[in-house]
Amino acid sequence: MADQPDTSREDGVHRPEVPGVNDVNAWFVREVLPLEPLLMHYLRRQWPNQSEIEDLRQDVYVRVHEAAKKQIPHPAKPFVFRIAHNLLVDRIRREHVVPIEAVADFDELEIAIDAPQPDRSVIARDELRRLQAALDQLPPRAREAIVLGRIEGLNGREIAKRMGIGPATVSAHLTNGILALAEILTGESPTQDRKS
Amino acid sequence: MTDSGDNISTGSSPARAIAQIAADWIQRRQFWDWNEKNQAELNVWLNENPLNLVTFLRLEAAWSRTERLIALNRPLSEAPGINQVKRNNSFPVRAAAALIVCGLGAGALYYLQAPKQNVYVTPLGAHETISLADGSQIELNTDSALRTRVDGNRRLAFLDRGEAFFKIKHDAAHPFVVIAGDHRVTDIGTKFMVREQGARVEVAVLEGSARIESSNAQSATLKAGDVAIASARSLVVTKKPEQDIANAVAWQRGMLVFSQTPLANVATELNRYNTKKLVIADVEAAKAKIGGTFPTSGIDEVTAAARVLFGLHVEDRGDEVVISR
Numbered sequence A: 001m002a003d004q005p006d007t008s009r010e011d012g013v014h015r016p017e018v019p020g021v022n023d024v025n026a027w028f029v030r031e032v033l034p035l036e037p038l039l040m041h042y043l044r045r046q047w048p049n050q051s052e053i054e055d056l057r058q059d060v061y062v063r064v065h066e067a068a069k070k071q072i073p074h075p076a077k078p079f080v081f082r083i084a085h086n087l088l089v090d091r092i093r094r095e096h097v098v099p100i101e102a103v104a105d106f107d108e109l110e111i112a113i114d115a116p117q118p119d120r121s122v123i124a125r126d127e128l129r130r131l132q133a134a135l136d137q138l139p140p141r142a143r144e145a146i147v148l149g150r151i152e153g154l155n156g157r158e159i160a161k162r163m164g165i166g167p168a169t170v171s172a173h174l175t176n177g178i179l180a181l182a183e184i185l186t187g188e189s190p191t192q193d194r195k196s
Numbered sequence B: 001m002t003d004s005g006d007n008i009s010t011g012s013s014p015a016r017a018i019a020q021i022a023a024d025w026i027q028r029r030q031f032w033d034w035n036e037k038n039q040a041e042l043n044v045w046l047n048e049n050p051l052n053l054v055t056f057l058r059l060e061a062a063w064s065r066t067e068r069l070i071a072l073n074r075p076l077s078e079a080p081g082i083n084q085v086k087r088n089n090s091f092p093v094r095a096a097a098a099l100i101v102c103g104l105g106a107g108a109l110y111y112l113q114a115p116k117q118n119v120y121v122t123p124l125g126a127h128e129t130i131s132l133a134d135g136s137q138i139e140l141n142t143d144s145a146l147r148t149r150v151d152g153n154r155r156l157a158f159l160d161r162g163e164a165f166f167k168i169k170h171d172a173a174h175p176f177v178v179i180a181g182d183h184r185v186t187d188i189g190t191k192f193m194v195r196e197q198g199a200r201v202e203v204a205v206l207e208g209s210a211r212i213e214s215s216n217a218q219s220a221t222l223k224a225g226d227v228a229i230a231s232a233r234s235l236v237v238t239k240k241p242e243q244d245i246a247n248a249v250a251w252q253r254g255m256l257v258f259s260q261t262p263l264a265n266v267a268t269e270l271n272r273y274n275t276k277k278l279v280i281a282d283v284e285a286a287k288a289k290i291g292g293t294f295p296t297s298g299i300d301e302v303t304a305a306a307r308v309l310f311g312l313h314v315e316d317r318g319d320e321v322v323i324s325r
Helices: A021-046 A050-070 A076-095 A106-114 A120-137 A140-151 A156-163 A167-187 B014-031 B036-048 B050-072 B090-101 B106-113 B242-248 B263-271 B283-287 B299-310
Strands: B117-121 B128-131 B137-140 B145-150 B155-167 B176-180 B183-197 B200-213 B219-223 B226-230 B235-239 B255-262 B277-280 B289-295 B313-316 B320-324
Touching: A021 A050, A021 A076, A021 A167, A021 B050, A050 A076, A050 B014, A050 B050, A120 A140, A120 A167, A140 A156, A140 A167, A156 A167, A156 B014, A167 B014, A167 B050, B014 B036, B014 B050, B036 B050, B137 B145, B200 B242, B219 B226, B219 B235, B242 B255, B255 B263, B263 B277, B263 B283, B263 B289, B263 B299, B277 B299, B289 B299, B299 B313, B299 B320
Parallel strands: B155 B176, B277 B320
Antiparallel strands: B117 B145, B128 B137, B137 B155, B145 B155, B155 B183, B176 B183, B183 B200, B200 B219, B200 B226, B226 B235, B255 B289, B313 B320
């Protein structure tokens, strides 16, 4: 197929050949991100160097997102894991890190694809508890800034005043808090320990 | 500044470095002054490379979950069929108790200092005027649920269900923020309507302007006459004639205004207000177009119009009225 400019329209009536970037973003958030615990579990088992897992995950996301710009795949899960698998194979070929057999393990891939997805109602019930646990794990000053901003609804200047620190420091605490919360909230899953 | 030592190690991974920048964008947009120029800069950064974009989407999704959690933490969720207007202040105490039980410690203390929450629920067919201490007024439409947290520091309302009309006393230092679903509306001196329809949120501005921020990384500034429809996928803004928007909030006077409106849509609107439901049994009848002003309880008036104007068959079955050819 020849490269074509993205001519998708906002009116939502026509079915554009190429999905709009908003559709891709929404799909990515809705269908791909919830797979993260399973994806991380898979990557951790398949890749020897644990310090590279985060980079690998982001590489998978980039590849998934780029591919979805051409056509949004349904269902998302086998697609995401196929891309993860291919990425690992590529890296191994390039870097000669581990024998290919270690990741050419399609059984492992199938298990990952078949693993049950987190039940949304279970997640909803657990969310408050999980957020509290997540907040608890933040460094104290980052937690204070996040609680003031998120729960009390203060803006940056007000947080600075309450904490008696400068705006730049507030920003740094909020940035760290957002990062850490994302890691904690997306990194765990009720299904992670489940036997299949 | 004595708060070093708290910092989370950022490591040297490229993914980490970009995540740091993305998180900084999120906190800037959320907690500091944010204008069109900032948004344009963010858009440039997002379009720079796909890793920036996916990193931002991932962090923003997690961050918006924390907002949902605050909204989720409410007594209303168990009471969809509640039948009377109820006001209480018990929420902060209950929430604080839950936080302490879960061992949040410091967080619970902050929470206790948060402004008291008022809860308003309207039954089917009712509407209620809420006057806030700051001089703002909120009209809550049928079958709606709203929580407010207003004090000297901040003004916040959660539209958990239904529809509300806001007449906000402007205060630039303390903007009035309405959270409906995953979307956030901030007033800039304004009268506006917010309607929550499951995953979809509609905002119409009658006077002044307001800003809508959606969980899907989109935002827009709305002026009088603008109607925004935000969903998980998109944010669409259209301009409507002033009269249309005024008609859309006629429920404040207990009225519904239709103009060349298909009967199917008329039924959907009426059914929001009445226990007795209007059912349109076939496609042809659904297409019949009706205009005029009807009371929100006006099921008889509408069925009479359908019978007289279009010769449609009307059958009253007690709890529903069925219209067919």
